[in-house]
Amino acid sequence: MWRFDQGRMAFFQFDEIRKIAKYAVSNDLKTTTRKPLVDATGLPFYPADEKYPPWRNYSRVFKTALIVAEIDGVAKPTKLAELLSLDGTVTSDEYFHFLAQAFTDPAPSFQEWDPENEPRFPLLFTLKFALARAVLGEPVIPYKEIIAAYKSSLFNGDEDQYEYVEIAKKTWSLGAGEHRQASESIQVISQISYLSATSTELTVSLDNEDIQDLFESLSGVRGDRCSNKDAEIIRITDLFESSISALELDYPKTALDQTAEAGFTEGTRVERTHVTLERNAAVRGAFFAANPTSHCHFCKRDTASEYPWADRILDIHHVLPLCSGTRSTIGGTVLTDLVAVCPTCHRAIHRFYAKWLKDAARKDFVDAAEAREVYEAARETRKEA
Ligand SMILES: [Zn+2]
Numbered sequence: 001m002w003r004f005d006q007g008r009m010a011f012f013q014f015d016e017i018r019k020i021a022k023y024a025v026s027n028d029l030k031t032t033t034r035k036p037l038v039d040a041t042g043l044p045f046y047p048a049d050e051k052y053p054p055w056r057n058y059s060r061v062f063k064t065a066l067i068v069a070e071i072d073g074v075a076k077p078t079k080l081a082e083l084l085s086l087d088g089t090v091t092s093d094e095y096f097h098f099l100a101q102a103f104t105d106p107a108p109s110f111q112e113w114d115p116e117n118e119p120r121f122p123l124l125f126t127l128k129f130a131l132a133r134a135v136l137g138e139p140v141i142p143y144k145e146i147i148a149a150y151k152s153s154l155f156n157g158d159e160d161q162y163e164y165v166e167i168a169k170k171t172w173s174l175g176a177g178e179h180r181q182a183s184e185s186i187q188v189i190s191q192i193s194y195l196s197a198t199s200t201e202l203t204v205s206l207d208n209e210d211i212q213d214l215f216e217s218l219s220g221v222r223g224d225r226c227s228n229k230d231a232e233i234i235r236i237t238d239l240f241e242s243s244i245s246a247l248e249l250d251y252p253k254t255a256l257d258q259t260a261e262a263g264f265t266e267g268t269r270v271e272r273t274h275v276t277l278e279r280n281a282a283v284r285g286a287f288f289a290a291n292p293t294s295h296c297h298f299c300k301r302d303t304a305s306e307y308p309w310a311d312r313i314l315d316i317h318h319v320l321p322l323c324s325g326t327r328s329t330i331g332g333t334v335l336t337d338l339v340a341v342c343p344t345c346h347r348a349i350h351r352f353y354a355k356w357l358k359d360a361a362r363k364d365f366v367d368a369a370e371a372r373e374v375y376e377a378a379r380e381t382r383k384e385a
C-alpha cells in the first residue's frame with residue numbers, strides 16, 4: 001500500500017500549507033526553532049520541547065506537501081511554495097490536483113523512493129477511479145474499494161477513461177492489512193471543491209460533462225527523474241504552472257454560470273473554486289443534516305416561517321479564503337467553516353468581499369482568521385431594513 005504521513009492531517013489543510021509555505025520562503029525550515037514556527041502558523045509541532053527542531057519530525061510533511069527540499073544543507077522553498085505564499089495565486093483545487101498528479105508510490109520524501117522504478121500515481125488513480133464511478137451513477141466510493149482497485153488492477157494512474165470505466169464497473173474488496181495511510185491521503189485530497197469525505201467514503205459532486213473534460217486533462221507529472229530525492233522534488237515542483245495550465249478546473253456546467261448569481265462580478269479562478277464548493281450537493285446535504293436550521297446566519301430571518309411552503313431557502317457560504325476548499329480531518333469534511341445564509345444576504349456578503357478586497361488591492365484573504373473578520377465586519381455594517 002502507498003505510504004503517507006499518518007496522523008499529520010492537520011498540517012495538510014490548504015490554509016495551513018499556505019502558512020507553512022509563507023514561513024518557508026523567508027526562513028530556513030531546516031534550522032528553525034519551534035517557537036517562531038508555531039507563532040507563524042498556529043500549528044502545534046510536537047514535541048513541545050525547544051530542544052528539538054521541527055525539521056526532525058516534520059521534514060517529511062514539508063517535502064510530501066512539496067513545499068521544500070534540502071539542497072546544500074538548507075531547506076530550499078520550492079517554486080510552488082513561492083506561489084502559495086502569495087494570496088489569490090494558487091487555489092486549493094490547483095494545489096490538490098497537482099499533488100494528485102505529482103505524488104508517487106513511493107514519493108521522493110520517503111526512504112523507499114528509487115529513481116529506477118517506474119512511478120505509480122496512487123492519488124491520480126484515486127481521482128480517476130472516483131470520477132469514473134461518478135459517471136456510472138455511483139458518486140459515493142468507499143476508500144477500501146479505491147485502495148483494493150489500485151492494488152489489484154496494477155494501473156499506474158495514466159490509463160484512459162475507457163480503461164477506468166471498465167475497472168469502475170467491478171466491485172473490489174480489500175484483504176486484511178493496513179491501509180490507514182492510504183485512506184488519510186485520500187482524505188487530504190477530498191479538500192478539492194467537488195469532493196467531500198466521511199471517515200470511510202469519498203463523494204464526487206460534479207456534472208458528468210465537467211467530469212469528462214477534467215478526466216481528459218489529468219495526467220501524471222513525468223519527465224527525466226533526478227537520481228537525488230530532493231533534486232527530484234525541485235524538478236517536480238518546477239512543473240507546477242505548466243501542469244495546472246493543462247487542467248480543466250472551470251467546471252462550467254457546475255459553477256461558471258452561477259458565479260454572478262452568487263454575487264460575484266468577475267468570475268475569477270478563486271471565485272469559481274468558492275462557488276463550486278458552495279454548490280457541492282454532498283457538502284450541502286451533510287451541513288443541513290448536522291445543522292437543520294431555516295434561519296439565515298447573517299440577517300437572522302426565518303425562511304421557513306416567511307415561506308411556509310418550503311423547508312428552507314438558504315445557501316451555504318464558506319467562510320475560509322475564497323481559494324480554499326473544505327478542511328478534512330480523519331472524521332471527514334469539516335462543516336464548521338460553513339454558514340447558512342439567505343440568497344440575498346449571500347450576494348450582499350460577496351459584494352462586501354469584492355469591495356473590501358478591491359480597497360485593499362488584494363485578490364483573496366490571507367487566511368481563515370482574516371476571512372472571518374471580514375465576514376463579521378459585513379454583518380456589523382448591515383443595517384436593519
Ligand atoms: Zn439573510
Ligand SMILES: [Zn+2]
Nearest residue numbers: 278316317318
Ligand atoms: Zn459564499
